[in-house]
Amino acid sequence: MRANRLVLLSLGLVICLASYSTAREAREITCIGNVVDEQGRPIAGVKVTFYKRVYGETTYSSNIRPAGEAETRTDGGFSFSTNAESVSYRHGYIVAERKGLALGLACWDMWQDQDMEIKLGEPKELTGIVVDEDGKPIVGAEVGISRLWVGSKLRFGEDLLQALFKARTDSSGKFIFTGLPEDAAAEYLVKKAGLATIDTYRYIPPIGSRMHFVAGQADTHLVVPPEARIEGVVVKKDTGEPLAGVKLTAMQDWGQAVVGRELPITTREDGTFGIDALAAGKYRLQPARYREGPADWATEPVEVITKAGKTSTGVKVELSKGGLLQVAITEAVSKEPVERANVVIQHQQSGRYILGCSEKNGIARIRLMPGGYQVLRVVKQGYTSDKRRETATIEYGKTTYIRWRLVGQLNITGVVRDEKGKPIEGAELRVCPIDGRSSTSDAEGKFEVKILSAERKHNIHVSAEGYGQGHIEINTNYLVDNHFDVGVLTLPPANLSLSGIVLDVNDAPVAGALVSCQGPSQPYRTTRTDTEGKFVLEKICNGKVRISARTSSKQPLYGYIESSAGASDVKLAVSVRGLNAMFSVPEQSSSSDDLPWPEAYNELAICNNIPIVLTTPSLVGRPLPELRPLKIEFSTDTSNKMILVCFWDMEQRPSRHCIRQLAENSEDLAEKGVIVVSVQSSGVDEKWLKEWVKEYKIPFPSGTTTAEAGGDYFTWGVKSLPWLILTDRQHVVQAEGFSLAELGEKLKGIN
Template sequence: RSGVAGRFHWTKIPAGIYELRVSKGALVAPALDGLILDPGAKRAFGVQLVPGWTVAGQVIDVQTGRPIADAEITGAAGGLGLHTRRARSDGRGRFELVGVMGDEQSLYFEADGYVAAGPLRQGSSDPAMTVRLGRASTIEGRVVDARGMPVEAALVRAFGEGQLRGAVLGTTESLGVTSGPVPPISAGTSGALAYVSQVETGRNGRFRLTNLRPGAYRIVASHDDFARAESERLQLRAGAARSDIELVVSPGAELAGRVVDERGDGLEGIPVELRDGPEHLPRMSVTATDGSFSFGGVRGEVSVTALPYDLPPVREDVAMGEDALVTVEIALSSTLYTLRGRVVDERGFGVGGALISISSKSARTPVRRSAKSDADGTFSVPALPEPPFALEAAHPAFSSTKIDSIDRIEDIRVVMSAGVTLLGEVLDDWTNEGLPGVRVRLEGPAQLESKTRGDGTFVIRQAATGIYEVSFSHPDFETQTQRVVLEPPRYVDQPQELDRVRLQPGGSIEGQVLDAYSEPVPTAEVTWGDPPLWHRASRSDTDGRFVLRGVPAGSVWIWARHPAAGEDSSDSPIVVRPIENSTGTFIRLPESVTE
């Protein structure tokens, strides 16, 4: 803490890169990022404290809407994310974090009996937030072998399927289902799995997974002596408990191998990674003195990768088949290559400070290396396997450049075009005021996006020249799209300004998704349109309720779909008026959500 005169003094600080933050109550100072302290160095600072902004909101139960008292709220800011502020919600679930500096905070929420949530983003110009926490769910069961005997020390992992929401961010008036920030655990809608939690079985083979969000799960059990076992799809409601899960593991084959050098001699202490699918976590081993390694309980098609510390990794794909033992040899090459070249602008002048990233195009040697170009644009990237390579170049003043395939290692010429800075402003067409929080997305030679600030203005930097489709979307307004041509600037810092954009306010629709037996359907996708605009979909909450915002005025059909309950539309079109809320919409899906 500073003394009476406001001075502070630190001694014996290890050399390194630091972030310095100073605060007292609601008074804060801008962070000093990237502070480099060399050995023996002395640094002095003058810091002025100014009033910060306040993050305020309320934490409530997503099902009952009742406030949650004594929830812990943690706000993190800064490039390193180490500066935190904490608060607890009062009896009405309300909280405040004062003295916040910067444009945005990352917020984390914890409460007894509820699923932890975060990070949720809150900007200085955003209104007070309402965070809805869902009751935590539980899955219990046991792992047994083919004879029904319990398997001890099996690792049981839960993988979330679809979009599992732990908290929903919305206004006080909303039902809490938005198309806003992506929740902490999300696997999208493609059926991919996202790792959630893990436990180890006891002597009786039993396991218990807690603090789970409502939604769909698959449970996977693994053991060094057995092949993986996977449950059927499990649907959890908020606060529910499943205790009837039994996973039967079967014996798998042994995958044994050696990591050798170019002469065939075994290499000791080389990490080896085994993967049996992108949705599963890898298994690791380390080679013995003779270079050998072994994995038990392996089935199907797998990849095994040697990860030496000073050489590029080498990967081999293996099909296990029906054999009890499968062997593989991974040969490491000590022959390394250095890729050399020069980065230039469109006039042929060298570009210094460009970040060059090189990736091997061979699946057998998955390696990526980076370097920066010198003042004259020259660069060299050492310790590479043999070609071909892919190259990416990035620089703050230029648009990014890619070369998909490079077959040589000398005289690589990388041409970077001056990046275009695009400026613009988005207005609410009804109030004629700047509209904050509009998502501005460019799609064309590159894909870039930004958000409008509190006054409705936005900036997109380092865009490559060319023809783009630019879209403007906001949860409460109709989306607008237009074509724009980004032309080469006459000088590096010359911006290009877009004509003022006006967005029409949309209406909102509230309703509920039910299955064939009138049971609420959680995590269903809900959208509008004919055909349905699934890219604008929201998710139903644990009671099947949904809110669609920014729906264009007029008569629209409402659609819902769910992996188990199926897909269907509303019985009739819904009339939508700007800024008005249409309620009482029900969508009945053709199947049961629990089957």
């Protein structure tokens, strides 16, 4: 049950598979890209293939087919066009191939135009050996890659990878894959007649998933046991009559459909069925769900435990008509029905998830067994959803009705001008949170940005070459007909420079330091110091500038200072890098007495009258600092409990994701004896923060940093956000600064 509650983390892929193409509106969309080498130079003559995902009749079924092929031009460019079909969830992949270089991979969401750059670098290999349980090589086994992550963002599934990576083991059981990107990580899929089909991917509650094999790895031994089989019969529950032609899906215990074989399987004329090539483990059998209309039958999933080399016989799946849940989905403004919207439902007792899809009339009909359910979300590409959860009780032979609203794509328009009122062409506009596309202003300075986020507040960021930056916050609650005009955004000219020198604590020039600047309306600029430690920052705006410098040596140096655009004698001191201090240097200060010193900083030094953080103390091995100053009070006894503190910023997407994941896993963490608390780390509106916490049902205590945020950061050793701190049961810190993916291992180390 615990694993079932966590399967929602992987539903993004399943939702992608929950609908297929039916055109409501035909318009052409284009993917434009460039293929470059590691130095950013264009590569001509690269074969580029556009693949489309094609969905099957039932959920969990899809495949990939080529939809276009091109060769890059002398500038490395390529393009593909296709029809946008607004009623379907579509997904495509772009694959770039050049002999002697690694594969280049990219995703195209296929609901709007997209620009991309694909970088081809040095190819890496993945090699290994496939053996049986006695350690003997298995000859002629089919080996594929079931999942591939490239970097931290690009993730690819079995359907695409089957077309790209195939190998057979040789006489020694060895296989090899070539052309992988340097930052790739993968999982394997192994097939051999008479043996279990092995997928090395695993979903690990409460952390999620991670890839086990990285590009360049050559020491992999894959052990393939004898196959397990399941044999059974499907019957009507009330009469015992065998049912022919019923499609069944086999789900692994942690919620993933069995991969590497044709699914679903279909019962024979006498109602019997057989599933082979299984690994030992726990499986759930259930009727397949169709992409159109309700399933013919319903049942509680039948659990089967298999053993290697054995056949589980006598399995009986009893089906009934159950009851219906009918969800009517409309667009909030037009009131029109929304076709191909995906409905995510959770069975309240078991925690398992069920998917449905709306038809042309906007109604999703889902056949369910009697009991309590909760509609968690309704999603569709190009729309945002009501943020609510609706409960429903299903009874035999009855239909339960629910209404749901989706909000169509939000359009933000405006004009970008300079301080003299002249339109600025080519200004780039981006949205944060980044759920929409960027946009560029035209010759009249006009722009349109499309937003697909359920967030209430967005920041529009605008920048242009030769100008500063502009920002505006909008609240989507105030949109009229899904449209909001921000009016005129004015950018100041960036026609000044700033120069100076970077020194270490001994007043020696620091060569090769990376120097950057930022500030209100300032463009982000970077440069490096020369051999004398000198630097010049060009094209900045009039006004205050925050200048920072850092080195990339084994013991990095860091420092920053505030100055004004046009200054030519800035002296910036750097020291062993600590936490970014939350204060600046007054322009005319001549003694250390004039400098602002937050009380919480007790490890500071003076260098050229500049306060510098020398070290950020580690909390590991120390008692957890007092939580009351952060406005955290516990409603439960914390004695003999581990405490997990998460510093986060609700205006930062990774932070919000981290908090949501902790909230979803809170029950499992509580069972392990872990109390979770969160600390909001930036000055946001307290009412907005409370609304967000309430809306996402964050179950654990939430606090905020004090006005002197830098002091809190230093006290707690926070170096970035989100920042996790974990104690043992005596509240002594055992780990800090780790990722959510490492939490499971940290807990094992403590227990």
